[in-house]
Amino acid sequence: MLRFRFFLASAAFLLAAPGFAQRVAVLKFPELQKRLARPGDTTYVVNFWATWCGPCVQELPDFEKVRAAQAGQKVRFVLVSLDYASQLDKKVKPFVQKRGLKSEVLLLDETDPNTWLQRVDKKWSGSIPFTLIYNNQARKRATFEQPLTAAELTAELRKFL
Amino acid sequence: MKKLLPLLALCVVLLSSFALRPAAEGYKVGDKATDFKLKNVDGKVVSLADNKAAKGYIVVFTCNTCPFAQAYEDRILALDKKYAPLGYPVVAINPNDAASVPGDSYAAMQSRAKEHGYTFPYLQDETQQVARTFGATRTPHLYVLRRQGADFVVSYVGAIDDNSEDAKLVKTKYLDNAMTDIMAGKPAATSTTQAIGCGIKWKKKA
Numbered sequence: 227m228l229r230f231r232f233f234l235a236s237a238a239f240l241l242a243a244p245g246f247a248q249r250v251a252v253l254k255f256p257e258l259q260k261r262l263a264r265p266g267d268t269t270y271v272v273n274f275w276a277t278w279c280g281p282c283v284q285e286l287p288d289f290e291k292v293r294a295a296q297a298g299q300k301v302r303f304v305l306v307s308l309d310y311a312s313q314l315d316k317k318v319k320p321f322v323q324k325r326g327l328k329s330e331v332l333l334l335d336e337t338d339p340n341t342w343l344q345r346v347d348k349k350w351s352g353s354i355p356f357t358l359i360y361n362n363q364a365r366k367r368a369t370f371e372q373p374l375t376a377a378e379l380t381a382e383l384r385k386f387l
Numbered sequence: 388m389k390k391l392l393p394l395l396a397l398c399v400v401l402l403s404s405f406a407l408r409p410a411a412e413g414y415k416v417g418d419k420a421t422d423f424k425l426k427n428v429d430g431k432v433v434s435l436a437d438n439k440a441a442k443g444y445i446v447v448f449t450c451n452t453c454p455f456a457q458a459y460e461d462r463i464l465a466l467d468k469k470y471a472p473l474g475y476p477v478v479a480i481n482p483n484d485a486a487s488v489p490g491d492s493y494a495a496m497q498s499r500a501k502e503h504g505y506t507f508p509y510l511q512d513e514t515q516q517v518a519r520t521f522g523a524t525r526t527p528h529l530y531v532l533r534r535q536g537a538d539f540v541v542s543y544v545g546a547i548d549d550n551s552e553d554a555k556l557v558k559t560k561y562l563d564n565a566m567t568d569i570m571a572g573k574p575a576a577t578s579t580t581q582a583i584g585c586g587i588k589w590k591k592k593a
Contacts, residue, residue, distance in 0.1 A: 278454040279585060308583055310552045338549035340561065343581035353525035353586035371524065372586070 250318055252311060252333045255342040261304075262346070267363040269301045269386040271379070274334075274346075274356040276308045277317045281373045282355040286325065288376035292383065293329055299387050303329035308354060311335040361386050413522010416578040420446075420532050420539045423517045425480065425510035428497045433478070433508045435532070435539055442474030443533040443542070443569070445562075448512075448523040450481045451499045452490040453585035456526040458551050460503060463527070466547070466562070467507045473570060475531070477507040482518035483526070483588040485511075491588070518587055525584030529562060533569055542569045545580030 262272070273289055275282035286305070293303040305327065309318050314333055322331050336342055343352055347369050350356055357374055359382060360367040366386055374382070414420060422435045435444060447463055449456045467477035483491040493511050500509045512518050521530060531543035543565040548557040565575035 281586060281588075312552070337552065337556070338559070339583045340546060340549060340580040343583070350581075351522075351524040352528075352582050352584055354583065355586070 250307070250314060250322055250331045250333050252314060252335050255334065255336050255345070258306065258332070258334055259342075259345060262358075262360070263362065265362050267300060267361065269299075269359065269361040269383070270304060271301060271383065272304045272306060272358045272360075274306045274308055274354050274358075276354060277313070277321045278309065279354050285355060285373045285375070286327065288374070288379060290328060291376050292379045295380070296383065296387075301383065301387070305329050305331045307331060307333045309333060359383065359386060413520065414530065414541045414544065416541055416544060416575075418541045420530070420541055421520055422539070423520075425512055425517060426493075427508045427510050428493075428500045428505075433510055435478075438476065440474065441476060441534065443531065443539065445470060445475055445477045446521070446530040446532060447477060447479045448482055448518055448521070448526055448528040448530075448587070449479050450483045450488075450491050450526045450585070451495050452483070452488055453526045455551055455584045459527050459547055462547055462554055464504070464506065470566060471506070475566065475570070479505070479507055479509045480512050480517060480523075481509065481526075482512040482515050482523060484515065484590040485513075486590065488588050515587070515590060523587060525582070525586055527584055528582075531562070531565060531569060531575075543575050543578050546582035551583070 262270075271289070271293075273282075273286075275286065277283065289303060289305070293301075307318050311333060318331075318333055339352060343350055347356075347358060349369055350371060353371055355373050357370045357379075358367070359369075364386070368382060368385070370382070420435070424432050424434045427433045435441075438444075445466055447466075449459070449463065463477060463479065470476065481491055481496055485492040485495075489495070496509055496511060499505075521528075523530075527547070529543070529545060529547060530541055532539040533542045534540075543562065545561060547560070547562045548554075549559045549561065550557045561577060561580045565578060568575040
């Protein structure tokens, strides 16, 4: 009986395992910068957010919706969390799992925005949510220092595709 | 009605110019700040001209509800303690739309100021016009003003320091460094810094 219980427990764990597959990679700014500069004709939607940011959390489902709708296109969605790295296991990972976020999620582990903020975009004054849409091959770029609805994001993305 | 029409037209022009104005504009270092009249949590109206002894002000756009503003609250209290005796008191302004963020209502501001022992004015920017004029976009967002004759000149814009999470881990105190220069009558060596914060909750456009 005990063995059977153990079997059940392991089976449950294995079944649940795909839920853990959604990882949150932690990176420093130089790595993020490299990714932002990556050549190619893929259009990237990079959204800077945090679990503590109400309007960010509110717009994430819309971003997920648009990502799903554009799945056939050459578009990639990246959600860059600005939560403190110390909150990775406590807040960010549980959040990503609970919301079932399918976009790639990164956590930018930097303490001083003054050293990197303007290198993401000169126009960014530091409030989040902040969304950057770019296509390096087409040399196209748009930034939004405000929340976006699914309709707004779709309309903006259409200019890139 | 004839008299009203030009007035209406003016309103339309004014409203549209606000709507079209990009949020990123506002004061840069060297600009003269326009004085304002805002209601403090004690019910009195405060303006920059009131405090004749002030050599300047540390104006902080902040609020009750933003975790970043909360993380900096003790440091803002410490700033007032340090700089008010030197002639640069803190003036805190809450620009959030209380209709969308009840936690930033005037009553909530009153209780926060009381509970946390604010030693400085905590003003409600009800029309959000002061935040727009300054070009504040987030909380917290700091501006140091220095008195020059009858004017208040923007002398520093940005962050308090380089670590919002933990004051003990701060390596560079941006504001302190700037204040040292400003109080010595020099332009701040680093007069603009960038920081992350909660976007100001603007009123929904009608």
